[in-house]
Amino acid sequence: MKQRFLIILTVIVLLPIKLAAADTLTVEQKLVSEYSRMTVFRNQVWQNAAIRYDQRPFTLTDISVKGLYDQRGNAALAQEGNGKKDFSAEVNSFLVLNQSSRLFGQASYRNGRRKNVVWNENSDYSMLYPYVVGDSIGGFMKEEEYKFSGGYAYRFGKWTAGAEIGYRAVIAYRDKDPRPRNIISDLQASVNEKYTLGLSVQVRKYNQKSDIKFLADKGSTSVYQMLGLGMDYIRFAGTQTSTRYTGSGIGGSIDLLPVSQNGENNGFSVSLRTDYFHLTKQLSNLDYTPINEIKNIDVSLETAWTRQIREWEYGVHLLAALQQRTGVENIFGEPSGNSYPKLSSIDQFKNTTLKAGLKGRIGQTLDTNCRWGWTLLPSVGYGQTKPEYKSNGRYVEIASASGGLEAQSLWKVSKMLLSASVAGGYTTNVKSEYSLPGLDTQKSAGSALLSNIDYLSDDHASIALKLRGDYVVNKQYALFLSANWLHQEYKNCGGTDRIEVSLGVTF
16 A cells, blocks of 8 residues: 555656646745635635636645644543644645646645544544444554545636546554554545536545454453444444444535636635435444444535735635434344344434534735735634434534634745734534433443533634745745644633644645
């Protein structure tokens, strides 16, 4: 895997040199344009490969190495751990091959370690929940992740067509009892068309194989097939330590983007996206008995309006998202050997999540006649989640509102481009109620659930600082160093700190 990944990484690094069309812009002009371009104010619309033709009018590649430190204390989900250390290397490239063609690609490698993970021996918790394998011991989790993607967009007349494919592989393990080993493959592909109005179709294939071993002399501990809100599948508790998750998905979007003028897409844009994902959990040691299924529907709407008048820029961005997750438990009869006959299926778990956010933008761009530019980004948001377990009436409902302001600034000093941003915000709980009949709060699973509820419903303030310096070596290359710091102070759960440092080259 590593040799194959290094080959892909080398190809993506060399593509800009071999394939890019002659570019009249210097790397400094490109960087100034990247800092001030309003396209970064939109996110969802660029998932359409055909529309990415208009993402920028020039070739740009950056190669970077990053280090990440994240410490969360009590302000964390028990199943995801309360700390993380990562090292990663990444290449991103956007190539203007000629007037009609665009090529884009990304490759990355990440090696990290999560701390104090309990009641979850799997990877990709946000995708698999609530149907993970859990135990009260848990511990750290080492992870290696490989990702790469590539896409192509071609314009013929007033039409643009594009396609993109992406692949992610993860190996996660622990070399201390209990010793899980998770192997993930995640393949995604999309086909897109665009004529001011863009249409896209995406497909996905997902697999995760998980095995837990115990090598210590003291023997094994019980593992549980979790069902959500502190419930587990009692019939299969104990020694079923091998699981397989298989999933597939399909989605699509309708995207409207204003016609590009001088590399900017000023005006009104809208992107409506929907995705359906189905996942099955199987017990490998019992002839791959399918004990649980997940049916997940995501719908999101992004709208944005941007306008630029000389050096002044304005924008409004709205994102609204709905996720509906249904968990299915399969009921089985008496086994015949390792074969369990399926009798029925029951929709037991349900989680509805709503999110909405509104952001504004006003600023003055940095151009050839100005050595200083600035931007203000005020924002407000609302989020709500309600997981339910039907048979025993358990539910949790949490809602919160947030507000914040980010200030960005960019200076040009000789051969240096210096950027800084500071952001502050506050999130307050507006609803927190739950009913958990029969939950034993003295046991580890019960206390972990209550800890999660406390964290998710806790008021907190946040402050973020981002610094970056780009040194222009010559017309083609620039070196950059960046540092990001995020601190969150929770009312009851304490403080968190996240620090990321990056070093790289842009050309």
